[in-house]
Amino acid sequence: MAETEFGKQLQAIETTIPGLTLWELPVHGDSRGWFKENWQREKMTALGLADFGPVQNNVSFNDAVGTTRGIHAEPWDKWVSVATGRIFGAWVDLREGPTFGAVFTAEIDPSRAIFVPRGVGNSYQTLEPDTAYTYLVNDHWSPDASYSFLNLADETAAVDWPIPLTDVEISAKDLAHPRLADVVPIPAKKTLVVGAGGQLGLALRAAYAGDATVEFATRADLDLTADLSGARRWRDYGTIVNAAAYTAVDAAETDRAGAWAGNVSAVAQLARIATEHGITLVHVSSDYVFDGSATSAYREDEPFAPLGVYGQTKAAADATVSTVPRHYIVRTSWVIGEGKNFVRTMASLAARGVDPSVVDDQVGRLTFTDDIARGIRHLTSSGAPYGTYNLTGAGEPASWADIAAEVFELTGSDRARVTGVSTEAYFASAAAPVSPRPRWSVLDLAKIEATGFTPRDWRESLREYLAE
Missing domain, CATH: 2.60.120.10 (Jelly Rolls)
Structure with a gap:
């Protein structure tokens, strides 16, 4: 010695x-x-x-x-x-x-x-x-x-x-x-996108197109409510992106078990796997974790105050993911992607000559799934500190009625055809229970902007979306 x-x-x-x-x-x-x-x-x-x-x-x-x-x-x-x-x-x-x-x-x-x-x-x-x-x-x-x-x-x-x-x-x-x-080089650790059949999953497929290190799993490929221990050789994975979620906001009021299974139990499974194997877990959160009573943009560290069952499950999932040593919680709002959505519905009404009544007392910003996918890629590849990040479209907030009018105008119709109504009036004749909505869904974007990511103005994204 x-x-x-x-x-x-x-x-x-x-x-x-x-x-x-x-x-x-x-x-x-x-x-x-x-x-x-x-x-x-x-x-x-x-x-x-x-x-x-x-x-x-x-x-x-x-x-x-x-x-x-x-x-x-x-x-x-x-x-x-x-x-x-x-x-x-x-x-x-x-x-x-x-x-x-x-x-x-x-x-x-x-x-x-x-x-x-x-x-x-x-x-x-x-x-x-x-x-x-x-x-x-x-x-x-x-x-x-x-x-x-x-x-x-x-x-x-x-x-x-x-x-x-x-x-x-x-x-x-x-x-x-x-x-x-x-020599056969050792490949980089893989990324697994779960919920790859949903609207965000489809956007992530496009964002990672051609990347052989990324795998995609739909609900049929991977049951998140089952024991995941032997579902993959988990040490070969560096990142799991959870694009799966129970998103039926109103149905959650009566289907509580389904909402909790999809949004909490499944997330707990992923959190356990990520913690045990040193994997980075990316989870998508929602403005519904807040009650909408704020008068300024919500920061990432605001206390939870969900109004309905859906919001409660999303808040519980956020709390669970926050215990994973390597995690990104991406909190967003008013998501628009492939498939049926608010923008397509309004464009269809405009084309068919229907003049809609649209809620005008809920305020926020649209977020397009390709921007969420872009933000997730940025966070996971840039070395951004782990934690929670708000990610929505940028620009001036607007009500749903404002957005509907914007869609009418961009598709060549008169924006005056859209009539604003209160949330109470809009849901007054609903036959099934309706989840309470936050009236203020504006999220502060300073934290993710500080990492070098620039969210696009939602109006610009809307024009591009409608043009496609």
Whole structure:
């Protein structure tokens, strides 16, 4: 242990490979030996290490100097350290992307450790006898896991091994690994879009068109109310986008069980899976979590005050998703996408010569599904801080009657054909229970704008939508 350096401060050192970080570890020693905190979640995550959730601890013992292993890239993250002895380590980025083939080398003794992200090839050569190499991993071994390997003698990586490979102990399997030109890169973690048959799901299909890392699941493909534990190999996924929801606002007043199953129980299942496997969960929320009594735009941190069953289920889902370490709650309002919706109904009435009475005491902004999809892609790809973000159309708020008049005008009809009525008058003759609506649904957009995302003015989006 003469090489072990005592008295270091805990410190993370960036390397030439993205995500690969070398760590200096404090080792406390005296004449009796030494002690160190080999893995300390609170201190290390505070210094920027990903909270990668290890589930298994492995030890590799090597009795001879020069024992050489690698180069192996597995589909999980590893925290690698040395308990006794000393190694020379070489790491090669075998992930798809611009840094494929990048190399980093370093000596590791008990006063150092290294965090190896998923897909970075790991190899080492022992420099002392009786070396024990330990590593924490955040997934269990599986025969279905996708590995990549690189030959230790690859000329492109050109690792400068301290002991020539001709003079050391190497397994026949490691000697047979391919050169870099023949390596199958480790693909990026996948994104799963659930609820892919709905109006937002269709917009997400368009937004991610051509991206082989994105999978889409409809209700028929994946039952969110069932046990999801074995439904996928979840460690292969980096993001779940929940575009599924029970959206029958009025029916929820009597179909309470259905609304809670679709909007709360299903979301709780996704939240559990995301938490257990370190997945980012994206969930779409609603202005219905508020009672509409505000006089200024709702910020993300306003307290919930839902009026009806639908709003209660959405608020409960938001509270559930907020417990997931990596989450984005995208709160929106007045959503317009493919299929039957308010804008298409008004355009049809205008074309058929029908003069509608439309509610004029509910105020908000339209939000088009392609903008929500664009915002979700931005949040998940930009490194925006996790949390809740309002995402609606921008521009001056308007009532439903104002929007209807706008549709009439844009389709070549007289906007004066639209008559405004109160919410009470509009629903006075309803045969079934009607959910109470928030009268004020305007959401503050400053937080998402601060991440670099610019919502489009809803009037501009409306013109484009009608033109299509």
